[in-house]
Amino acid sequence: MRCCPTCGGELDWEPENDNPACDACGAPSHLAFNCCWACGESFGEGNEPGDTAEGYALAFDCRSRKCQGQVAWLMPYCPWCATAQRWQPSGETDAPACVECEAKLDPTWACCVTCGEEAPLPEECFECDAPLEEAECAARCEHCRRMVCGDCFGDYTVPKDGGRGVRELLLCSTCGEDLGASPVSEEAPPASEPDDEPPAARDVPPPSSPWEVLGVAPGTPLSEVKRVYIALITQYHPDRVAQLGPKLQALATEETRRLNEAWSELRKRAS
Structure with a gap:
């Protein structure tokens, strides 16, 4: 993951367990790796591809048929042969693709984890399947992170951890029900005082x-x-x-x- 899926900010990975770092981009590496998993830079090493590396959960086959090594989920490049990876997110069907780098995105991500570009708007509301292009507004539920139309989200109050006070969240209908949240009621505006001054004389700014x-x-x-x-x-x-x-x-x-x-x-x- 090179960028945060929520804000798109670049992530600075620090080497651990006395492992080296890539000279080209500074990402952490491993003594057994031949290439940088973050930028694809070759280290000039000739280690045999493997399926383990201390500190890394290598559980996916490299997409190159010639490579016998394995990679960790969301590594942009194979650390053995530098082949670019294409990840399918969480088994989701019809997952959106980043418009900038074409990486597959999880529907709960607001930004691409590869390049940081803002995720494209899904075609349909996750709750009611209504086309989001036709919705008056849309928002991302702050619990499940799914995009829903204006008819399927609202402001709710949820008890804080420890039971001290409440916090206000924008939730989809399903999450509001699952969390036992209470909808935020809209208070009626106070009645305006009578004004003897004619409307034309009032200082009312023109509508924008x-x-x-x-x-x-x-x-x-x-x-x-x-x-x-x-x-x-x-x-x-x-x-x-x-x-x-x-x-x-x-x-x-x-x-x-x-x-x-x-x-x-x-x-x-x-x-």
Whole structure:
């Protein structure tokens, strides 16, 4: 794994048990390896391919028929012959492929573990099989990490470990039920005070266009707009603002509503 499946950040692997490191990329290695498992660089060694290496669970055949060695799951290259590996994730059928490097992805990954590129949106909601392209919004369940449509996820409160307080999570319907979570109720807005001032005299800012809300130029392709929308909507998730005060959390909730409405409007225009 070269990148984190959640955030896409590059992972720095440290050598262990006095094992050497690759001179080309710094990834940990093993005295018996002929090549770097992370970048494919040859070490100039001629060790016979094997099926064991201390510190590595070598349990998969190298995809090269000429190589008799075995590799660990998610090693990008064989440490014996440097053949690039192509991994099928978790036995999932119809697993998405990274649009950047074409590596197979697990549906629960937000980013490719090989190159860090954001994972493509699945074709269907994991809960109801509705096409996600037609959904007003979509989100990744914070428990099972699956992508579901707006009709199949919601904000729930879950007791914290130890029973002290609760935490708020965005969950799919199934996980909410399995965890015994309670849906977060939406409080009705307080009734507005009567105002004798005519509406025209009030200082009401003009409504923003959906393009302005999402921060993209008018006419931007819908696929690019969707990428921007998903990146923005994750910034205002309750877990991201849980440590902030009530006022800032309320602002995040309002911004989430504006982003969802803007995305929905642009999708309707494009259809």
